[in-house]
Amino acid sequence: MKLTVIGCSGSFPGPDSPASCYLVEAPFENRTFRILLDLGNGAFGALQRHIDPGQIDAVLISHLHADHCFDMAGLFVVSKYHPDGTYPVIPVLAPAGAGEFLATAYGSNDGCSMTEQFDFRPWVDGASMTLGPFTITSALVDHPVESYAMRVGCEDGVLVYSGDTGPTDALVDLAMDADLFLCEASFLESGTNPPNLHLTGAEAGDIATRAGAARLLVTHIPAWTSREAVAADVASTWAGAVELVSTDDTFEL
Template identity: 60%
Template sequence: MTTPAMRLTIIGCAGSFPGPDSPASCYLVEAPHEDGTFRLLLELGNGALGGLQRSVDLREIGAVAISHLHPDHCLDMCGFYVVRKYHPDGAFDPIPVLAPEGAGDYLSAAYGIDDGFGMDGQFDFHEWDESTPVTVGPFEVAVVTVDHPVPAYALRVSAGGKTLVYSGDTGPTEALAEFVRGADAFLCEASFVESRDNPPNLHLTGAEAGDYATRGDVGRLLITHIPVWTDRDEVLRDVKSTWDGDVELVTAGSVYDI
């Protein structure tokens, strides 16, 4: 059996808050590296830390990448901090955390740390820089700014000649149209439906996600971040109005080889 260049596991995909069937955003990306496997976590939203442990030993996470500092994308980093600092077998070594500016202070405040050191003993925070891709393990990660109420980024993750683009949270933006070009898989949010009057600068509809996938000539479209109050069938119909390729609305626990 051929080993995939990357494997994507959907830990959590509920939009904006945890739902009855899924935690908030969290995606495990794995790739071969140095005779083993490197595990990169995209997001660690509220409720996701529990489900993550069904897929991987928390000690095996090699790095975390956070698209933006909303609780449904990063708040379980507080619980992950507890695991890494207070494990009875001893504290874990720090790992890279790629995130927007101020992530360390934000997460430390969320946990209630006021000692001046924050979470630095467990996490090595690095700010995103659009001009310079970052290498972690076998992965090269590039970012582009997208349209959201807080500083937010889409992520382009490459390894072994394959590419996964993750939209993060975004309203319609031309930056995403070019950023996804040629991706083998496009993990894209679609929180809104076309039939409603949606607020601007916040999220995409399925039709908008499909349009970016079509214009970018991606290999596969994976739709995520659908809130529990949104009709998934309507989202899929919207996607198919602009995209005629391979598409799936992801669910927690799904695994994709890229």
């Protein structure tokens, strides 16, 4: 399994990174199977430095905030109007109502045109499903809108992605013994932070510690937040291997 960071800026695209998007690849039936974890604003352009959009096998959307899903509009345009032909329909795992929401964001008049290119499948809390070589398990986490963390496993190992969340035991359970734990840390311990929204670096480290994760990858740091301060927060609760990810970083299992 290979993870490539396409975008990792928290809440909005920053000067050095698009918003959230992660490419996950693994061998499957004599080819490479590719899924995206989120496709936030600014990420679709950066993605094309790594793969042709026609190579996307599925998209997993954690929640329907702009920084995690709005570049689905760009993928829709390319998949429908590419001069070499329309793409096959792409499975999209997302919160219920994602098709209508994204069609409205795109500007569709009928509210459902994105179903021409995307097979929207709603997340079910705690359920597992198979896509190519991957077994994917979801967990409802703590955010103002319906938001899911994802456990992506294959024969090479397990990657867990937090999506956006406040502290929750559901994420600890999902991340148990993960080889890679890709976890958001949008807040600082020194700040006055609203509840039920995001994690601090210390909270991300605590969840990784309690879950027994092998490696912590910290992401979703907003452009206005000091990465050094986040790293210091993480170090207060986590003693294992850790990296604050950047665009174009790759990690392999």
